[in-house]
Each structure stands twice: as structure tokens, then as C-alpha cells.
Amino acid sequence: MDEQALIAAAQKGDVPAFNQLVLRYQTMVYNLAYRILSEPDAAADATQDAFLSAYKAMRRFRGGSFKAWLLRIVTNACYDQLRIKQRRPASSLDDLPVEADHSPYLRDPSHLPDELVERQELNRLIQAGILTLPAEQRAVLVLSDVQGLSYKEIAAATDLSLGTVKSRLSRGRAKLRSYLLNHGELLPARYRLRGDTGTERASSVGSHT
Amino acid sequence: MSWLRTRNDTIDHRYVEERLSAYLDGELSRGEQKAIDGHLATCQACRWHLDTLRQTVQWTRELPTIPVPRVFTIPARPAPAPRRRWNFVPVLQGATALVALLLVIMVAGDVMFTGILPASAPVQQALEEQAPADAAMPQIVELEAEAPAAEAERMVEKAVPEPSPSSLPQEVAPASVEMTAVVEMAAEAPMPEAAAAGEEVMSEAGPAPDEGRAEEPMAVVPTLTPTETRVGALGFEPPAEKEGEVAAGQDAAEAPLAPATAKTFAEATATMLAEATALVPAEADTAAGAAAPTQAALPTLQPPEPSGESVDTVIAEARESVHTMADEQEAGAVGAVQQPTIGWLRLAELGLLISLLLLGTFTIFATLRRRRTR
Numbered sequence: 001m002d003e004q005a006l007i008a009a010a011q012k013g014d015v016p017a018f019n020q021l022v023l024r025y026q027t028m029v030y031n032l033a034y035r036i037l038s039e040p041d042a043a044a045d046a047t048q049d050a051f052l053s054a055y056k057a058m059r060r061f062r063g064g065s066f067k068a069w070l071l072r073i074v075t076n077a078c079y080d081q082l083r084i085k086q087r088r089p090a091s092s093l094d095d096l097p098v099e100a101d102h103s104p105y106l107r108d109p110s111h112l113p114d115e116l117v118e119r120q121e122l123n124r125l126i127q128a129g130i131l132t133l134p135a136e137q138r139a140v141l142v143l144s145d146v147q148g149l150s151y152k153e154i155a156a157a158t159d160l161s162l163g164t165v166k167s168r169l170s171r172g173r174a175k176l177r178s179y180l181l182n183h184g185e186l187l188p189a190r191y192r193l194r195g196d197t198g199t200e201r202a203s204s205v206g207s208h209t
Numbered sequence: 210m211s212w213l214r215t216r217n218d219t220i221d222h223r224y225v226e227e228r229l230s231a232y233l234d235g236e237l238s239r240g241e242q243k244a245i246d247g248h249l250a251t252c253q254a255c256r257w258h259l260d261t262l263r264q265t266v267q268w269t270r271e272l273p274t275i276p277v278p279r280v281f282t283i284p285a286r287p288a289p290a291p292r293r294r295w296n297f298v299p300v301l302q303g304a305t306a307l308v309a310l311l312l313v314i315m316v317a318g319d320v321m322f323t324g325i326l327p328a329s330a331p332v333q334q335a336l337e338e339q340a341p342a343d344a345a346m347p348q349i350v351e352l353e354a355e356a357p358a359a360e361a362e363r364m365v366e367k368a369v370p371e372p373s374p375s376s377l378p379q380e381v382a383p384a385s386v387e388m389t390a391v392v393e394m395a396a397e398a399p400m401p402e403a404a405a406a407g408e409e410v411m412s413e414a415g416p417a418p419d420e421g422r423a424e425e426p427m428a429v430v431p432t433l434t435p436t437e438t439r440v441g442a443l444g445f446e447p448p449a450e451k452e453g454e455v456a457a458g459q460d461a462a463e464a465p466l467a468p469a470t471a472k473t474f475a476e477a478t479a480t481m482l483a484e485a486t487a488l489v490p491a492e493a494d495t496a497a498g499a500a501a502p503t504q505a506a507l508p509t510l511q512p513p514e515p516s517g518e519s520v521d522t523v524i525a526e527a528r529e530s531v532h533t534m535a536d537e538q539e540a541g542a543v544g545a546v547q548q549p550t551i552g553w554l555r556l557a558e559l560g561l562l563i564s565l566l567l568l569g570t571f572t573i574f575a576t577l578r579r580r581r582t583r
Contacts, residue, residue, distance in 0.1 A: 123268075145270050151234070173265060
């Protein structure tokens with residue numbers, strides 16, 4: 001069914017129509033929540049809260065991008081979760097849920113091509129790095145680089161100015177980059193970020209970001 | 210762009226580093242972008258920085274999409290109308306604050322303008338009345354004359370009401386009626402009984418103490434009308450032994466029995482003027498003659514003075530009686546007239562207080578409930 005029709009029906013209180021919207025957006029919402037919170041349970045809670053809030057607030061949706069409107073609700077739900085749980089950044093990779101849980105490939109990593117395993121390692125590292133970011137930078141980075149939102153869309157979803165979005169994204173990315181550099185020895189040579197003359201630079205440059 | 214000509218400096222690198230993220234996304238202005246391009250062409254370190262940053266972003270973008278662990282549809286309800294009660298809490302809080310503010314303003318205004326206790330208000334009124342009374346004093350002296358006070362006494366005695374019951378308003382009513390009758394004839398001694406009337410008398414008697422008699426009936430009229438109103442409200446009838454002139458004057462004053470309005474005042478003024486003019490010849494009085502009854506009338510509440518008294522004594526007693534009558538009248542009349550005003554105000558404040566308490570309770574409950582469900 002056409003999304004506009006679904007939205008209109010949902011605004012009148014049509015629950016099945018709203019649930020159609022849920023089915024369309026829940027993966028996006030869950031992924032956003034997961035990348036921000038790094039915990040499957042917390043992500044599920046945030047997703048459910050977000051959809052319930054969205055249903056209650058349907059009448060206040062005045063048109064425009066439903067996706068952006070929904071993402072804003074999700075971001076706020078994630079902030080709520082962060083406040084409630086007072087999450088600390090994971091200090092070691094062991095704290096993270098094994099990404100293999102989500103991957104359809106996985107059971108026996110030894111059967112997987114090295115590349116894939118390496119990639120999984122890398123992904124876990126990136127998630128760990130994201131977890132080291134303060135909440136505001138985290139949300140902006142995930143919205144931009146995981147969800148693919150434009151600066152304007154991010155500004156709408158987070159109720160921030162364009163300049164703030166730019167600066168937070170810049171700092172978040174730089175920090176993530178530093179994190180990856182600092183843990184470079186975990187990465188296979190192919191993925192390791194390096195430069196000959198740049199190695200010294202890296203530490204001095206990375207240290208003040 | 211002189212900064213670009215310098216060597217690879219920390220300042221340059223810093224400038225570039227801060228903009229690499231936006232540079233990657235193409236969000237720099239043309240000028241800035243060109244500057245970065247130029248710098249990158251010569252600076253390997255910054256090129257490396259850009260490369261690693263680009264790689265980081267790329268890997269992040271390639272993070273896999275995680276499938277949902279379950280379905281997040283909301284349960285269907287028979288009454289699916291989204292609850293909007295949570296909207297009410299800020300409204301409740303705002304309303305409570307508003308009512309509280311109104312209450313404070315009302316109480317403050319009440320305290321400032323009418324005194325903290327109702328008892329003090331009449332005191333203020335009495336003070337106000339003293340002013341016109343004092344202003345009228347010179348007139349008493351002026352108009353005082355050697356005309357036989359007996360004539361005035363006679364009139365006054367006829368106008369003296371029968372011994373009235375102890376109720377204060379009734380005492381004051383005939384007294385004021387008689388007073389106003391006398392005053393009407395002499396156009397003298399404004400004795401305002403109502404707060405509003407008092408103010409009007411003040412404004413009228415104050416600035417024009419030396420004006421002719423024409424002014425005074427007007428000053429009296431506001432007094433008369435509320436008096437008549439009050440008398441009418443009390444169901445009190447003028448004493449039967451009123452003189453013809455007095456009765457005539459009262460009839461004229463009774464005409465505007467409706468609540469005092471400017472129009473009523475105007476009508477009454479015209480009527481009073483006619484009556485006053487008629488009364489004066491009836492008395493065969495000059496201004497002096499009219500003053501005599503006033504003088505003698507003023508002490509009527511006290512035993513009438515013998516006509517042979519000296520002028521000074523009469524004046525002194527007139528002053529005294531003016532004050533006395535002022536006190537009596539304000540005690541009774543002001544109290545009687547002011548109580549309705551005070552009553553309404555108190556009622557309003559009480560109503561506000563009650564609604565404030567109710568609103569406050571609701572707000573507290575709603576706020577607590579919202580906090581709990583969050």
C-alpha cells in the first residue's frame with residue numbers, strides 16, 4: 001500500500017496500517033538503535049519504545065519525510081536508553097556481543113574465508129570504536145555513515161544546527177579513526193592503517209583529536 | 210591565502226584536519242575546497258590523514274545490516290485513539306501558575322487599595338471625608354450669620370426623626386436624610402456615605418469651596434442618591450414629620466432611586482437645583498439665613514444649641530458634629546455600602562484560592578504519574 005495512505009490511516013488510529021509502517025521501517029530503526037547502543041536488548045527496547053511513541057504522536061506528523069521524523073523519535077529513544085542504562089564505553093572487545101550472532105554465515109568461523117573473518121573482526125572493532133564516542137557524536141556518526149543521512153537530514157533528526165552536525169561528525173570520525181589506528185595491531189596487515197613517514201604523524205595527529 | 214605558502218606547519222595541518230570530514234562529503238565552500246586541494250597537493254602527511262579518514266568512513270558505511278531479532282508491531286487495541294493525556298501536564302502546570310499569579314495580584318491589590326482588614330477601610334473613608342468636611346468648614350464660617358437660629362432649629366426639629374431603633378443603618382439613614390435635607394437647603398456640608406460618592410464629593414467640594422451655592426447641591430447629589438438607594442433598600446421610609454420643603458427635596462432626590470450613575474446625578478442635580486432654589490425663598494433666607502439652619506442643623510444630633518450662643522461656639526460645635534456625623538455615617542453607611550464591594554472581592558479571592566488548590570493537586574498527580582510511566 002502507498003505509504004501516504006498508510007500514514008493517513010495510522011493518524012486516524014488505524015493500528016494495522018501503522019503496523020505496516022512498522023514492518024517497513026523496523027530494520028532501519030533497529031540497526032540505528034543497535035549501532036548507537038551496541039546491545040541487542042537495549043536496541044530492541046529502544047525500537048519498541050520508538051514505535052509506540054511514533055504511534056501516539058502520529059497526529060503531530062505534518063508531512064515531509066516520514067523516515068526523518070521516525071529517525072528523530074528513534075534517536076531520542078536511544079538517548080533515553082543511554083540515560084537509563086548509563087552505558088559505559090566497552091573497554092575491551094569481549095564486552096561486545098559477538099557479531100557472529102547476527103551474521104547468517106557464521107557458526108564455525110574456521111570454515112569461513114579469512115577475509116570474512118577478518119571483516120567480522122574489523123566490524124566488531126568499529127563498533128567498539130563507536131562505543132567510545134560520546135553520545136552526541138555517536139548518534140551523528142551512525143546517522144551519517146551507517147544510515148546514510150545527509151547533513152540536513154541529520155540536523156532534522158537530532159534537532160541540531162548544520163554547523164553542530166558538521167563539527168560533531170568531524171570529531172566523531174576523527175576519534176574513530178584514532179581508535180582504529182591505536183588497535184591496528186589487531187588488524188591484518190591489509191587493513192592496517194599506516195604510512196611510513198605517516199606513522200609518527202599518526203600518533204601525534206591522532207592524539208590531539 | 211598567505212598561510213598556504215608557509216611550510217607544513219601545525220597551523221596549516223590543523224586547519225586542514227578540521228575540514229577533512231566535510232571535504233570528504235563535499236560540504237565545503239568552493240574557496241575552502243580549493244584551499245584544501247592546494248594543500249593536499251604538497252602535503253603528504255595530510256594526504257595520509259585524508260586517506261585513513263576516508264577508509265574509516267568507508268568501513269563504517271559497510272557495516273552489515275543486522276536483521277531484527279523480532280517483530281516490533283504494536284498490539285491492536287479496541288480503542289486505538291492515541292492517548293494525549295501526557296500533553297496536559299504542561300498545560301496543567303501553566304494553568305496552576307497562572308491562577309497562583311492571579312491570586313497574588315488580587316490579594317496584593319486588595320491589600321493595597323482597601324486595607325488589610327475591612328475595618329481599616331472605613332477609616333480611610335473617614336479620613337477622606339474629613340477632607341471635604343474640613344473644606345466645608347470655611348464655608349460654614351463664611352455663611353454664618355446672625356439670622357435667627359431658632360428658625361433653623363424649628364426646621365431641623367421638625368426634620369428630626371423619631372427615636373429610631375438601635376440598628377445603625379437606620380439611625381444613620383434618617384440622620385443623613387435630614388442632613389441632606391438641611392444641606393440641600395443650605396447647600397452645605399457634604400457628607401458622603403458611600404466610598405464612590407465620597408470621592409466625587411471630594412473632587413467637587415475640594416476644588417470649589419468658595420464657589421456659589423450652585424456647586425453644592427451638585428456635591429450633595431451623589432450623596433443623596435446612594436442615600437436614597439440605601440434607604441430604599443432598607444425599606445426605611447422617611448419620617449412622617451418631614452417638613453414640606455424637606456419632603457419636596459426628598460421627593461426630588463427619591464426620583465433617582467436607581468443605582469447612582471452619572472446620568473442620575475445629572476438629573477438629580479437639575480432637580481435639586483430647582484428644589485434648592487425653591488426652598489431658599491420658601492425659607493425667606495439669604496445665604497446667611499441658609500447657613501444658620503446648617504449651623505444649627507449640624508449639631509442636631511447633639512442637643513440643639515440656644516440661638517444666643519456665640520458664633521465661635523457654634524462654629525466649633527458645627528465642626529464637632531461634622532466630624533461626629535462623619536464617623537457615624539462612615540461607620541454605618543460606609544460599612545453598609547462597602548460590604549458588598551468587599552464581599553465580591555473576597556469571594557473572588559476565595560474562588561481563586563480553591564481553584565488553585567484543586568489545580569495544584571491535579572498537576573502534582575499528573576506530573577508524578579508521568580514521571581512514573583516514563
